[in-house]
Amino acid sequence: MYGSASTHDIPANASTGLENEDPQLLAAFEARIARGEKIEPDDYMPALYRKQLIRMIEQHAHSEIIGSLPEGTWITRAPGFRRKMAQMAKVQDEVGHAQLLYSAAETLGKTREDMITDLINGKSKYSNVFNYPTPTWADSNVISWLIDAGAIVNQMANAKGSYGPYCRALERICAEESFHLKYGHDAVVHMATGTPTQRRMMQEALNRWWPPIMTFFGPADKASQHTEILMRWKVKMASNDDCRQQFLDMYVPKILEIGLTIPDPNLRKNEETGRWEYTEPDWEELKRVINGDGPCNKERLAVRRAAEDNGAWVRRALKAKQQAPKYVRPLA
Amino acid sequence: MLTSLDPRIARLGLPDSQPTIEPKEALDQFETFEVFHQKKDGTAYAYVGPVHAPSADVAFLFAKEQYSRRFPCTGMWVTPTRAISLTRYVGDTESVYDTLTESLPTHAGAAPDESMQQAEAYARGEEDYAIFHLKKRGKAHVHVGMVRAASPAEALLQAKAAFGEQRPVVNVWVVRWADVLTSDEEDRDIWSTTPEKKYRDAIAYKVQDRIDRFKQEQAASPAN
Numbered sequence: 443m444y445g446s447a448s449t450h451d452i453p454a455n456a457s458t459g460l461e462n463e464d465p466q467l468l469a470a471f472e473a474r475i476a477r478g479e480k481i482e483p484d485d486y487m488p489a490l491y492r493k494q495l496i497r498m499i500e501q502h503a504h505s506e507i508i509g510s511l512p513e514g515t516w517i518t519r520a521p522g523f524r525r526k527m528a529q530m531a532k533v534q535d536e537v538g539h540a541q542l543l544y545s546a547a548e549t550l551g552k553t554r555e556d557m558i559t560d561l562i563n564g565k566s567k568y569s570n571v572f573n574y575p576t577p578t579w580a581d582s583n584v585i586s587w588l589i590d591a592g593a594i595v596n597q598m599a600n601a602k603g604s605y606g607p608y609c610r611a612l613e614r615i616c617a618e619e620s621f622h623l624k625y626g627h628d629a630v631v632h633m634a635t636g637t638p639t640q641r642r643m644m645q646e647a648l649n650r651w652w653p654p655i656m657t658f659f660g661p662a663d664k665a666s667q668h669t670e671i672l673m674r675w676k677v678k679m680a681s682n683d684d685c686r687q688q689f690l691d692m693y694v695p696k697i698l699e700i701g702l703t704i705p706d707p708n709l710r711k712n713e714e715t716g717r718w719e720y721t722e723p724d725w726e727e728l729k730r731v732i733n734g735d736g737p738c739n740k741e742r743l744a745v746r747r748a749a750e751d752n753g754a755w756v757r758r759a760l761k762a763k764q765q766a767p768k769y770v771r772p773l774a
Numbered sequence: 775m776l777t778s779l780d781p782r783i784a785r786l787g788l789p790d791s792q793p794t795i796e797p798k799e800a801l802d803q804f805e806t807f808e809v810f811h812q813k814k815d816g817t818a819y820a821y822v823g824p825v826h827a828p829s830a831d832v833a834f835l836f837a838k839e840q841y842s843r844r845f846p847c848t849g850m851w852v853t854p855t856r857a858i859s860l861t862r863y864v865g866d867t868e869s870v871y872d873t874l875t876e877s878l879p880t881h882a883g884a885a886p887d888e889s890m891q892q893a894e895a896y897a898r899g900e901e902d903y904a905i906f907h908l909k910k911r912g913k914a915h916v917h918v919g920m921v922r923a924a925s926p927a928e929a930l931l932q933a934k935a936a937f938g939e940q941r942p943v944v945n946v947w948v949v950r951w952a953d954v955l956t957s958d959e960e961d962r963d964i965w966s967t968t969p970e971k972k973y974r975d976a977i978a979y980k981v982q983d984r985i986d987r988f989k990q991e992q993a994a995s996p997a998n
């Protein structure tokens with residue numbers, strides 16, 4: 443899973459640094475992307491491209507790992523053995539996605555350990571939706587279905603991006619996501635078409651999750667030089683708003699057909715413009731929560747840190763076998 | 775102490791706040807390995823991604839977990855990233871072999887037969903090298919075959935002689951075969967997964983019947 447390539451946190455007037463790039467190399471780089479060829483780690487790339495990709499892939503990786511926590515906590519309490527097994531398989535997949543993505547980011551020159559340190563210290567971000575809790579099994583189902591659905595919209599777009607290692611990782615990730623989506627849909631349908639209590643639980647969970655879902659893709663992109671360049675370089679593949687529209691197109695009908703309601707009286711498709719209209723999400727809340735003041739921020743990082751601390755002795759023991767430091771960045 | 779809605783986390787008794795952690799030393803990390811997998815019997819091994827591990831056998835274990843858990847696999851090769859020599863990357867329609875300036879010394883006289891060649895090669899201190907081609911940027915390197923040479927540089931020239939007519943070749947990886955840890959034919963049962971894991975396949979979830987039934991019921995009792 444994942445959130446958007448958050449270009450909105452770059453100040454609009456920030457320098458692109460392009461004046462420091464070799465014009466010939468830059469032109470060849472842009473021509474390669476325009477031809478539809480991928481960029482590989484050993485190629486020349488502008489500093490801005492590298493920096494933005496590291497940030498984006500790293501955030502994506504963190505989102506997979508932190509995103510596995512609100513669902514992971516339901517494994518032992520999932521109703522029935524089959525659902526426990528399936529929930530466990532999904533959570534394992536998500537953690538595996540993080541591994542693939544950390545590797546892809548490493549090819550750009552940031553080490554895995556540095557990324558994990560930055561996550562634990564709150565220096566790099568992850569998808570904000572995971573700062574909200576899953577108080578019931580139904581909340582976990584909403585994540586499995588709709589947060590993964592949002593993630594898939596993003597990932598399918600990014601899989602057409604220009605950076606080779608990220609594309610390779612996303613190809614495997616997307617294959618597994620198809621299971622997540624079906625699994626999540628099945629779980630939600632089961633509850634929504636079940637007993638009145640199950641229906642109520644599911645509706646309440648959807649009510650809780652709808653506002654975070656609407657912020658999932660980030661605020662509409664401001665027109666900026668950065669956004670324009672990153673789109674030309676196929677780093678950012680679709681605008682935040684287009685992703686949100688695509689998500690609503692695909693999933694609003696599926697939510698309504700199982701008798702659930704969406705807690706936004708203003709949500710409707712404008713038949714003239716073909717665009718969804720909705721109550722503007724609370725972007726101030728998003729900002730506040732991203733910056734640490736959400737219901738679960740502390741808990742997510744504390745749990746991640748406990749895993750790091752508790753695993754330290756294993757890493758020490760394994761590393762004792764290693765003669766000399768041999769870390770190098772992966773090739774592809 | 776950290777409070778959580780989640781009893782399983784509340785029980786951990788985690789501290790409410792902690793100082794930031796120190797970054798690790800730049801090289802205080804596990805070695806990097808690259809992994810190749812065979813998707814089914816008889817197909818070429820292809821690059822699947824890296825792992826980090828303190829040794830080749832642990833790398834193999836991690837690789838199996840990471841890359842064969844979800845996809846069919848009948849064999850795996852693992853090699854330290856440092857053991858791979860690579861060419862530069864060219865465009866999707868080119869061959870990197872065309873950019874090699876040196877060429878192999880030509881042998882005078884009739885070529886000896888295969889087993890003679892092999893014996894002589896080993897006697898000269900030559901070894902086997904595995905050759906991998908990348909045909910298209912963004913795709914995976916694929917094993918195209920083996921050559922015998924005394925160094926990675928010579929192996930690349932041998933590869934040009936043996937596989938140079940293939941096109942396009944965006945990039946070549948050369949690895950001394952002795953540096954590759956391979957899965958054993960005798961252990962092939964490690965790749966078979968139990969058939970009872972249908973629950974992790976998208977195809978196992980057929981929800982449309984339930985939705986249709988629900989819609990019919992709703993239509994039958996509109997007051998509901």
Ligand SMILES: [Fe+2]
Nearest residue numbers: 443506536539
């Ligand atoms: Fe994922």
Ligand SMILES: [Fe+2]
Nearest residue numbers: 443509590593
């Ligand atoms: Fe997810």
Ligand SMILES: [Fe+2]
Nearest residue numbers: 443590619622
């Ligand atoms: Fe997922």
